[in-house]
Amino acid sequence: MEIREFELERIQSLYENRVEYNLSDSGVHPYNLRELLTATEREALLEVELGYGWTNGSVELRRSIAALYEGRDGDNVIVTNGSAEANFLLVMTLLQPGDEIIVFVPNYLQIWGWAKAIGVEVKEVALRAELGWQPDLDELRAALSSRTKMITVCTPNNPTGSLLTDETQAALVAIAAEADITLHADEVYKGAELDGRERRSFADLYDKAIVTNGLSKAMALPGLRIGWLVGQVDEIYGAWQRKDYTSITTSAVSEFVADIVLQPARRAEILERSRRILRANVELLSGWIDANADLFSCVLPQAGGMAFLRYNMPVNSSELVTRMRLERSILLLPGDVYGLDGHIRIGVGAPAGHLEAGLARLAEFVRAEIV
Ligand SMILES: Cc1ncc(COP(=O)(O)O)c(C=O)c1O
Structure with missing residues (x-):
C-alpha cells in the first residue's frame, strides 16, 4: 500500500x-496540569492505577462523552488516541476499496489520504470563499453516485475557521438521508465558536451521522491524546475491533483527566x-x-x-x-x-x-x- x-x-x-x-x-x-486541575484532583491523579483499563474507553468516560449528544449512550462511543485515531478507525471500518466518498475541501486531509491509500475513490467538492466557505449544494448533488458511501465534512473548518450555517447543515442531512448514506463530521473545533453559540452536532441531526471529536483543539488539551467517535452501535463495535489491532487502549492517566474536563461546568x-x-x-x-x-x-x-x-x-x-x-x-x-x-x-x-x-x-x- x-x-x-x-x-x-x-x-x-x-x-x-x-x-x-x-x-x-x-x-x-x-x-x-497545574493550571487545569485543582489540588484535590492532582492528588487523586496520583492514585490512578496504570493498567490497561477498557479497550474502548472507560465506562465513565464513554458515559460523559455520550452525554454531549442527544439520545446516545456508552455503546455509541469509542475513545481513541486523538481524533486522528478516530478518523483512521472510521476509514478502516466503513470504507472498502472501490467505494466512493465525497470530501469537502479545503479540509484536514487525513481521511482523504487514508481513503486514497486503501483504494477508495475520493471526490472533492469545494467550500467556496465567495459563499463564506459554504458548499454549492448543486455541486454536491452532481458528485453523488450509486457508489457513494459517505460524505465527510470538517466543521468548524480546518483551515478556514468557517462554520457551516444551520441551513447548510440541514441541507447536508437531507441530501445524505435521501441517498441513504453516512454523513461524517470532524467536529474537533466545535465549542470554540467566537460568537459563543456552540453549533449542533451532526450526531444530533441524523441517525446515520458518525462524528469525530476530541480534546485537542477547542478544549486546548492535545497532549492528552484523547479523541472519540460517536455513531451507531454496530459501527462503533467495528471500530473497536480495529482498535484491538492498532493501539488497544488510550492512556489511563489521560482518561482520568478527560473525564474531569468533560463534566459540564468544567x-x-x-x-x-x-x-x-x-x-x-x-x-x-x-x-x-x-x-x-x-x-x-x-x-x-x-x-x-x-x-x-x-x-x-x-x-x-x-x-x-x-x-x-x-x-x-x-x-x-x-x-x-x-x-x-x-x-x-x-x-x-x-x-x-x-x-x-x-x-x-x-x-x-x-x-x-x-x-
Ligand atoms: C480537523 C482535524 N481533525 C483531527 C485532527 C487530529 O487531531 P488530534 O489527533 O490531536 O485530536 C486535527 C489536527 O490538526 C484536525 O485539524
Missing part, C-alpha cells in the same frame, strides 16, 4: 519545535477560556490585516484556532513559508498543503504577545524580501 506524505503534519513535525515563532498550530494554547469554563483567547487574537489579526491590506486579505474565522489568509504577492506559498522559516524563524503552513496556493494558514490560538510579535516579523519580512 502506498500512502501520500501528509504534508501538513510533516512540516509541523519537522519544524514546529525549532522556530522562534511557531504560528502553525490550529488549536488553542494548551494548559499544563467543559464550559475551558471553552470560555478558549473563546476569550481566540476573540482577542482574531481582533489582533484583523487589525494587522487592515494595516497590511495591500498584501493580505481574509474571511475572518468564526471558530477554531486558525485563519486562512490570501496574499497578493508573486510567490508560491511553499516557497514563502520556507523562506520565512529560514530567514526569520517563523513557521506557518502554506496553502499548497491544502491544494490552495496563494494562501497561508496562521494559528490564532497562541498567547497574544507571541502572535503580535510573530505578525510584526512577518510583515517586516514580506516587505523587506518579497514585494
Whole structure:
C-alpha cells in the first residue's frame, strides 16, 4: 500500500519545535496540569492505577462523552488516541476499496489520504470563499453516485475557521438521508465558536451521522491524546475491533483527566477560556490585516484556532513559508498543503504577545524580501 506524505503534519513535525515563532498550530494554547486541575484532583491523579483499563474507553468516560449528544449512550462511543485515531478507525471500518466518498475541501486531509491509500475513490467538492466557505449544494448533488458511501465534512473548518450555517447543515442531512448514506463530521473545533453559540452536532441531526471529536483543539488539551467517535452501535463495535489491532487502549492517566474536563461546568469554563483567547487574537489579526491590506486579505474565522489568509504577492506559498522559516524563524503552513496556493494558514490560538510579535516579523519580512 502506498500512502501520500501528509504534508501538513510533516512540516509541523519537522519544524514546529525549532522556530522562534511557531504560528502553525490550529488549536488553542494548551494548559499544563497545574493550571487545569485543582489540588484535590492532582492528588487523586496520583492514585490512578496504570493498567490497561477498557479497550474502548472507560465506562465513565464513554458515559460523559455520550452525554454531549442527544439520545446516545456508552455503546455509541469509542475513545481513541486523538481524533486522528478516530478518523483512521472510521476509514478502516466503513470504507472498502472501490467505494466512493465525497470530501469537502479545503479540509484536514487525513481521511482523504487514508481513503486514497486503501483504494477508495475520493471526490472533492469545494467550500467556496465567495459563499463564506459554504458548499454549492448543486455541486454536491452532481458528485453523488450509486457508489457513494459517505460524505465527510470538517466543521468548524480546518483551515478556514468557517462554520457551516444551520441551513447548510440541514441541507447536508437531507441530501445524505435521501441517498441513504453516512454523513461524517470532524467536529474537533466545535465549542470554540467566537460568537459563543456552540453549533449542533451532526450526531444530533441524523441517525446515520458518525462524528469525530476530541480534546485537542477547542478544549486546548492535545497532549492528552484523547479523541472519540460517536455513531451507531454496530459501527462503533467495528471500530473497536480495529482498535484491538492498532493501539488497544488510550492512556489511563489521560482518561482520568478527560473525564474531569468533560463534566459540564468544567467543559464550559475551558471553552470560555478558549473563546476569550481566540476573540482577542482574531481582533489582533484583523487589525494587522487592515494595516497590511495591500498584501493580505481574509474571511475572518468564526471558530477554531486558525485563519486562512490570501496574499497578493508573486510567490508560491511553499516557497514563502520556507523562506520565512529560514530567514526569520517563523513557521506557518502554506496553502499548497491544502491544494490552495496563494494562501497561508496562521494559528490564532497562541498567547497574544507571541502572535503580535510573530505578525510584526512577518510583515517586516514580506516587505523587506518579497514585494
Ligand atoms: C480537523 C482535524 N481533525 C483531527 C485532527 C487530529 O487531531 P488530534 O489527533 O490531536 O485530536 C486535527 C489536527 O490538526 C484536525 O485539524
